[in-house]
Amino acid sequence: EIVLTQSPGTLSLSPGERATLSCRASQSVSGSYLAWYQQKPGQAPRLLIYGASRRATGIPDRFSGSGSGPDFTLTISRLEPEDFAVYYCQQYGNSPKYTFGQGTKLEIK
Amino acid sequence: QVRLQESGPGLVKPSQTLSLTCSVSGGSINSGSYYWSWIRQPAGKGLEWIGRIYTSGTTNYNPSFKSRVSISLDTSKKQFSLKLSSVTAADTAVYYCARDRLYCTDGECYTNFDFWGQGTLVTVSS
Numbered sequence: 001e002i003v004l005t006q007s008p009g010t011l012s013l014s015p016g017e018r019a020t021l022s023c024r025a026s027q028s029v030s031g032s033y034l035a036w037y038q039q040k041p042g043q044a045p046r047l048l049i050y051g052a053s054r055r056a057t058g059i060p061d062r063f064s065g066s067g068s069g070p071d072f073t074l075t076i077s078r079l080e081p082e083d084f085a086v087y088y089c090q091q092y093g094n095s096p097k098y099t100f101g102q103g104t105k106l107e108i109k
Numbered sequence: 110q111v112r113l114q115e116s117g118p119g120l121v122k123p124s125q126t127l128s129l130t131c132s133v134s135g136g137s138i139n140s141g142s143y144y145w146s147w148i149r150q151p152a153g154k155g156l157e158w159i160g161r162i163y164t165s166g167t168t169n170y171n172p173s174f175k176s177r178v179s180i181s182l183d184t185s186k187k188q189f190s191l192k193l194s195s196v197t198a199a200d201t202a203v204y205y206c207a208r209d210r211l212y213c214t215d216g217e218c219y220t221n222f223d224f225w226g227q228g229t230l231v232t233v234s235s
Contacts, residue, residue, distance in 0.1 A: 035221040037156075044205055044225035045156065051219045088156060092220045096171040098146075098158035 002027050002093045004101035012109040019076040021104045023089035028069035033092035036065055036074045039103075040085045048087075049074060076106075084108050111136040113206050113226035121200075121233050127193040131206030131226055138187045139164050144209035145189045146222065147180060149202040157202075161209050162189055196233045203228040 003026040013019055023034070031052035037045035047056040049065035052072055062077040076083055089101040117129035131145070138145070146161040160170035162180045170178050179192040193200060207222040 032217050032219050037222070044207075044228050045222070046225075047221055047223050050221040051217065054219070056221070056223065090156075090222075096158055096173065097161065097169050100156040100158070102155045 001096060002029060002091055002099055004089050004091060004099055006087075006089060006101035006104045008104060009102075010105045010107060012107050013079055014109045015079050015081055017079050019074075019079055019083070019106055021074040021076075021087055021106070023067075023072045023074070023101050025070035025072075025091060029072075029091045029093070031068050031072070034065075034067075034069075034072050035090045037088045037090060038083075038085050039088065045088060079106075081108075111208060111224045113208065113224055115204060115206050115226045115229040117229060117231070119230055119232060121196055121231060122235050123197055123233055124195055127191070127196050127200060127204075127231055127233070129191045129204055129206075129229065129231070130188050131190070133187045133189075133208075136208075138182070138189070139184055142210060142212055144169075144211065145180075145182065146207045146209045147191045148205045148207055148222070148225075150205070150228075151199075151202040159191065159193075159204075198233050201231065201233045203230050 005024045007022045034052045036049040039045040053065045064075045067073050086103045086105050088103050112134045114132045121127045144161040144163050147159040160180050162168045162182050177194045182189045205228045206226045208224040210223045211220045
């Protein structure tokens with residue numbers, strides 16, 4: 001099983017700052033199969049990035065993804081108040097087919 | 110716009126079977142581009158993929174659930190369902206259904222969960 005480790009666990013920043021979130025896989029992961037999701041309290045996750053760097057439909061361009069197996073990064077260039085949430089990376093592999101990281105909580109400083 | 114909606118009992122007794130249904134609207138459940146997945150999230154914790162079904166009926170399950178899980182598809186009703194047997198308190202979670210999009214372009218293939226239901230809380234308790 002591929003384990004995804006996200007860091008930091010919690011990131012405290014102010015609106016307008018730049019956020020950098022990391023996702024490291026225990027084995028090499030194809031970038032094609034690495035995605036990022038945003039989840040706000042009481043809501044379902046929302047797809048932000050797929051294929052490591054492709055923005056999903058309707059996602060603002062302040063969100064960007066980069067990296068290649070095993071290290072991937074989600075960057076939010078200038079934080080807006082609505083960006084404070086929990087972020088998960090997710091990969092598609094063999095067994096189980098999908099695993100998620102444990103999440104990074106982005107909180108207002 | 111594709112919408113997914115989970116339904117089912119919010120309370121299940123230990124050792125019984127958890128049964129949930131996901132209704133799909135605004136799009137085809139028959140499209141060969143999609144799998145249909147179940148994902149769960151215990152309170153305050155991360156996401157765990159349970160399993161998925163393809164339009165052909167082919168299923169893939171997370172080995173963590175061993176033989177307890179079964180996912181089925183009813184294309185005439187545009188629904189897919191989850192059954193999880195022998196539940197314990199550890200199965201208490203918000204359960205999400207999600208569309209699992211698979212597509213290939215320019216020699217690369219991609220997969221992601223592009224649409225989700227709002228989630229339904231299932232509590233296992235006597």
